[in-house]
Amino acid sequence: MRITVTGHSGQVVLSMLERAPEGISVTALGRPELDLEQLGTIAPAIAASRPDVVVNAAAFTAVDLAESQEEAARLVNGAAAGTVAKAAATLGVPVIQISTDYVFDGSLDRPYREDDPVSPISAYGRSKLEGELAVAAATANHAILRTAWVYSPFGKNFVKTMLRLAETRDEVGVVADQAGSPTSALDIADAVFAVAGNLVTRPQDQSLRGVFNMGARGEAVWADVAEAIFAERVQLGVAPVRVKRIATSDYPTPARRPANSRLDSSRLAEIHRVRLPEWRDSLAGCVRRLLNSKQTG
Template identity: 80%
Template sequence: MRIAVTGQSGQVVLSMLERARAGVTVVALGRPQLDLADLETIAPTIAASRPDIVVNAAAFTAVDLAESEEEAARLVNGTAAGAVAKIAAALGIPVIQISTDYVFDGTLDRSYREDDAVNPISAYGRSKLEGERAVAAATSNHVILRTAWVYSPFGKNFVKTMLRLAETRDEVGVVADQLGCPTSALDIADAIIAVACNLVERPDDDTLRGVFHMGAQGEAVWADVAEAIFTERAALGGAPVRVKRIATSDYPTPAKRPANSRLDSSRLATIHNVRLPQWQGALASCVRRLLTTEQTG
């Protein structure tokens, strides 16, 4: 099975390249050949890769920058997502769209299910919701996977930021009033590949299509995640670092974040037989890898 994935340097695509297993070839399509901001590059590049399925993992992910560059975010996350789905439809193959918890406003007092009302509170969230709708309009042969709080050994993410700060500080202030599911991109990659296999192997099973949530098991606030990072670092010989629990209002950002980003991923487990691991073990593994084998900068 050949999986064409948009992007070359993102956390998800790099994780998919690493986790590709026997019988699965992952083809990363990125700039300059494929540029989601240049719609004319999308169809010919994907078609030339001869895929059995397409995964749209590339995105405008700068959440705060999207507040001042919403049109650019809408082009990449919305219009281009629809263009990716259209070429998949033209080729007669499925498409998997990677989406986000930011399509919700975060006001529920429980984990979000797929049928809960969407109400994005940021430009980034609005652009990603636009992408979901464009994909669904372009083809019924789609899966939309919403995930949240992504980290990995690759790129820029919360784990690498905390490890970098720990090199020069003995205390770090971390938000403690946003709740979510910290999710490893390596686990996301495994899940995407499993879902892709299901879609390709069972082309007539409509129950496999639609929207699914894909988050690690368990929940935490950002301060909990930071404490787990620093605990693992200390176990490897690092100096202790304290976490000062602060409110979101103490750390203002251009874009509003959902206070509740928990995703109920039971539908993915029931229908695709895909369940991501508990966040604590995956996080500890990532920290150990970064500190023992790779740079954290």
């Protein structure tokens, strides 16, 4: 199976390149051959890669910057996502769109299900919702995978930020009133491969198409995640760091974040037979990998 994924350096792209199982080839397309800000480059680049499945993982992910650059975010996350889906439809292959918990406003008191009303409260969330709608309008042969709180050994993310801060501080203030499903990009990659295989081998099964939540098992607030990161450091012989639990209002940002980003991923497990690991297990592996790679240079 040949999978074409948009982007060169994103967390999901790099995780897919690393985790591709035997029998699956992954082609990552980014600038200059495929530029999501230049819509005319998308279809020719995807067609030239001759995919069996297209995965749209590239995105405008700077959540706070999107508040002042919403048109740019809408172009990349909205219009370009639709163009990627149209290219897949022209080739007669399925498209997998990576989306986000930010399409929800975070006001529910339980994990979100796929059929809950969407109501994004940030420019980033609005742009990603536009992408979902554009993909669905372009082709019925799609799976939209909403995930949350993504981290990995690659790129910029919360785990790497906490490890960097821990090098010079003995206490770090971390938000404790936002709940979510911390999700490893490596686990996302494994799930994408499984979903892609289902879409290809069961082309007439419409139950495999549509929107699916894809978060790690369990839930946490950001302060819980930080404590787990620092506890793993201690296990590896590094000095402890305290977490000071703070409110969102104590750490203002340009973009509002959902207070509740928890995702109910039972539909993905039931229909695709895909269930991501418990967040603490995957997080521990990521922290150990980062610390060991640093210790060995």
